Amino acid sequence: MLPLVLPPTVLGYGILVLMGRRGALGGWLREHFDYTVIFNWHGAVLASMLVALPLVLKGASSAFAQVDRNLEAAARTLRQSPWSTFVRVTLPLAWPGILAGTLLAFARAMGEFGASLMVAGSIPGQTQTASMAIYDAVQAGRDDLALMLALIVSAVSVAVLVLSNRFLQRSPS
Amino acid sequence: MKRLLLSLSLALPLMASAQQLTVSAAASLTDAFKEIAPKFEATKPGTTLRFNFAASGVLLQQIAQGAPVDVFASADQETMNRGVDQKVIAADARRDFAANTLVLVTPTQGAPAIATLADLKKPEVKRIAVGKVASVPVGRYTQQALGSAQLWSALSPKLVFADNVRQVLDYVARGEVEAGFVYRTDAELAKGKVAIAMTVGGHAPVTYPVAVVADSKQAALARDFVTFLGGAEAQAVLARYGFGKP
Numbered sequence: 001m002l003p004l005v006l007p008p009t010v011l012g013y014g015i016l017v018l019m020g021r022r023g024a025l026g027g028w029l030r031e032h033f034d035y036t037v038i039f040n041w042h043g044a045v046l047a048s049m050l051v052a053l054p055l056v057l058k059g060a061s062s063a064f065a066q067v068d069r070n071l072e073a074a075a076r077t078l079r080q081s082p083w084s085t086f087v088r089v090t091l092p093l094a095w096p097g098i099l100a101g102t103l104l105a106f107a108r109a110m111g112e113f114g115a116s117l118m119v120a121g122s123i124p125g126q127t128q129t130a131s132m133a134i135y136d137a138v139q140a141g142r143d144d145l146a147l148m149l150a151l152i153v154s155a156v157s158v159a160v161l162v163l164s165n166r167f168l169q170r171s172p173s
Numbered sequence: 174m175k176r177l178l179l180s181l182s183l184a185l186p187l188m189a190s191a192q193q194l195t196v197s198a199a200a201s202l203t204d205a206f207k208e209i210a211p212k213f214e215a216t217k218p219g220t221t222l223r224f225n226f227a228a229s230g231v232l233l234q235q236i237a238q239g240a241p242v243d244v245f246a247s248a249d250q251e252t253m254n255r256g257v258d259q260k261v262i263a264a265d266a267r268r269d270f271a272a273n274t275l276v277l278v279t280p281t282q283g284a285p286a287i288a289t290l291a292d293l294k295k296p297e298v299k300r301i302a303v304g305k306v307a308s309v310p311v312g313r314y315t316q317q318a319l320g321s322a323q324l325w326s327a328l329s330p331k332l333v334f335a336d337n338v339r340q341v342l343d344y345v346a347r348g349e350v351e352a353g354f355v356y357r358t359d360a361e362l363a364k365g366k367v368a369i370a371m372t373v374g375g376h377a378p379v380t381y382p383v384a385v386v387a388d389s390k391q392a393a394l395a396r397d398f399v400t401f402l403g404g405a406e407a408q409a410v411l412a413r414y415g416f417g418k419p
Contacts, residue, residue, distance in 0.1 A: 021348050038349050039300050039333050121333045122305075139231050139336075140307035 004054040008047075008114030015047060015119045043120035044127045048112045052105035059101015063094035096167040103164040107157050194394055195241060197225045197232040199248035199310065199381065200337035201273065201356050205414040206246075209407045213398060220394065228337040229253075230308030236386055237261050243389040244398050246381060248273070248338075248356075249310035253382040260387060266395075267384035269419035270402040271411050274357040275314050275376060278367040280348040287352060287370045290322045293331070302333045302344040302353035311338040314376040315354040321375030342367065358415040380419045 003011055019026040019037050029035045037043035067090050075085040113131040120127035122136060130153050137146035198206050203226045210222040225232065225240075229247040233256050236242050245262060247253045256262035279287055285297035293301060304312025312334065319325040335341045338355050345353040346366035353367075356379065360369050383402055385395040401407055408418070 016347075121335075123333055136305065136307070139228075139234060139305070141230075141234050141237070142307075 001054050001058070003050050004058075008051060008112070009118060011050060012047060012115035012118030015043070015050070015115065019043070019046075019119070038119060039121045039123065039127065041120065041127050044112075044116045044129065047115035047119045048109035048129075051112055051115055052109040055105040055108055056098070056101045059104065060094070060098045063097025063101070064090065066097065067093045100164040100167040103160050103167070107160040110153065110156065191219045191221070192391060192394060193221050193223055194243050194391060194398060195223045195225065196244040196246065196398065197227075197236065197240075197242045198244075198246040199229045199232070200226050200339045201248055201311070201359055202226070202246060202271075202381070203339070204362060205358075205411050205416065208410050209402070212406050212410070213401050216401070217394070217397065222398075228304065228309040230305075230310070231337075233261075234308070239388075241388075241390075242386050243391055243395040244383060245386055246270075246383040246402075247310070248379070248381055249313065249377070250380060250382055251313065251377075252310060253384060256384070263385045263387045263389075263392070266399050267382055268399060268403060269380045269382050270399075270407075271381040272417035272419045273379040273381070273415075274417070275311070275318060275354060275373040275379060276357045276360050277352060277370045277373055278342070278345050278355055278360050278363075279352050279370050280345055281366060281368050282348060284348075284351055284368075289371070290319065290324055290373070293324065293328055293352060298351045299331065300333050300350040301328060301331045302335055302341040302350040304338055304341060304354075305334045305336065309335070309337055310379075311341065311354060311356060314379060315373075317376035318354075318373045361415050381416075 016038070017023055019029075021027060021030055021036060021038065026036060026038070037046055071089055071093070072085055075089045076082075080088065110129070111131050112129055113135070116127070116129055117132060122128045122132040128136070130149060134146050134149045134153070137143070137149065196206070206224060210224070214220055214222060225235075225242065229249060229252040232245060233247070233252050236245060236256065237259055245253070245256065247256075253262065253267065257264045257267070277287065277290070285292075285295060287293065287298070292298070303315045304310070306312045306316050316325060319328060333344065333350055335344060338359055341353045342355050342359045342363055344350045345355075346363050352370070354373065357369070357372070360367055383399050385392055385399060389395045
């Protein structure tokens with residue numbers, strides 16, 4: 001849950017210190033595999049994932065908590081194995097909540113700016129996120145481009161919110 | 174009571190003359206301007222200078238959108254010209270007060286050997302930091318220089334774009350990129366962490382214009398600061414940081 005409350009720049013700095021070319025893990029990766037996540041889309045994915053992961057976890061854990069234990073017990077009395085019970089009873093019941101959390105995480109990752117910028121930079125066509133493109137467009141005085149991008153991002157965000165609410169309403173309560 | 178009144182009457186004229194001058198200046202001027210500030214404030218008792226450092230293009234954008242700024246110092250003529258064209262900068266008090274040089278820097282540790290611009294094509298050079306072309310003057314000078322050397326498109330996949338010249342310097346100093354284009358004055362500030370590989374030509378001369386913002390509420394004081402920058406005291410500070418005469 002920590003990434004949810006930490007400022008993205010703190011998270012970005014942490015990744016930079018750990019995964020940078022002179023970082024503990026980054027230095028090792030670079031030496032042995034000639035690989036780095038810095039200034040590379042892998043870095044943007046890593047940052048977005050860390051930032052958004054708590055939303056998936058939170059959505060999934062509350063979805064699992066809401067599954068009726070009696071239904072699981074009933075499946076067990078009907079000679080279903082624990083695995084079969086999980087796949088055929090628990091997961092289908094929790095699924096809408098997991099999906100809703102995933103959608104929220106997607107929206108959060110789409111808006112990622114601070115951590116990604118520090119780790120992956122803003123390289124057009126490679127690591128530039130939609131939020132960075134808006135920031136760059138405003139800095140360069142291209143308000144038309146900024147407005148267009150802002151409208152697209154807002155439309156997608158609203159769609160995600162509506163969808164995730166639908167899923168939540170469908171989940172057993 | 175008498176004492177209180179006396180001190181109040183002494184303080185009043187000071188408070189009346191207390192004024193704040195906001196100066197938006199190119200990121201490369203950060204250290205020199207911070208040192209010039211107390212010298213200017215000493216000539217105008219009751220005046221405080223407030224600085225806003227960023228890429229020149231970003232600063233102009235803020236001014237154009239109505240930021241309460243009095244003086245604008247840019248790292249290139251193009252940005253200042255744009256300001257004058259948009260009528261947000263007063264053209265009459267404009268003057269050039271400093272010059273700089275574009276250099277190619279590499280991290281002092283673990284960088285591949287680079288002696289010419291063509292060496293940047295080597296596979297060991299994976300990333301090169303440059304300023305954003307649209308808003309950062311050093312990025313535009315770099316684009317001109319690499320364009321003159323017919324290397325801009327060949328090197329494009331390796332370029333990492335930074336928000337201002339100090340960010341380019343930071344990327345190189347941390348060793349996250351193999352090379353970067355900055356001004357000589359910035360490279361001097363990070364001696365020990367970055368090494369100057371070469372001086373880069375093939376671009377418009379790097380000169381710094383300063384002017385008064387058209388909407389400034391303290392135009393007279395703003396003009397005084399512009400004049401002060403051309404004076405011996407300010408020029409001595411700029412020279413010490415490695416800036417040339419325009």
